[in-house]
Amino acid sequence: MNKEFLKNFQVNGQPLPNEVIDAILAEHGRDLEAAKADPGAKGEGGKLFTQDDVNRIVSERLARDRADRDKPSPEDEREKALKAREARLDCRDYLDSKKLPAALLEVLDCSDVEKFKAAVGVAVEKFPAIARADEVPPPYAAGTGTMSMLGDPFAAAFGPKS
Helix, strand or coil, X not given: XXXXXXXXXXXXXXXXXXXXXHHHHHHHHHHHHHHHHCCCCCCCCCCCCCHHHHHHHHHHHHHHHHHHHHCCCHHHHHHHHHHHHHHHHHHHHHHHHCCXXXXXXXXXXXXXXXXXXXXXXXXXXXXXXXXXXXXXXXCCCCCCCCCCCCCCHHHHHHCCCC
């Protein structure tokens, strides 16, 4: 079996990677050596592979290779966490620059800063009170004092009598 022969094989419409071809050739070489050492094992020559055997071996190795590539490494997970944290900080800076409440960080998705800005724009457009949520009410507004003296029975009982 030679390398040119294996280059013609395809699995799922993709040609075999060079690593797989090298592994097949290495295994074939080991099988030839084992057959030479024990000539009674399957005839006089080396081990013969059927097309189904080759397809099975290649499919198994490709599956293992893909599984190894699909595993996220700890560095990838840390990188992803760092990017998420960075995006959240950028979103918080945006809210601070627009003087909007930080509670929007809990409600809206912070993974993409541009989408977050668009969502904040829509939220402020639909609910204008959001933009005024952090404003301090004026001292003369109703309900902002500590206690109203009008109609309060305790204030009337303990208040100055004239």
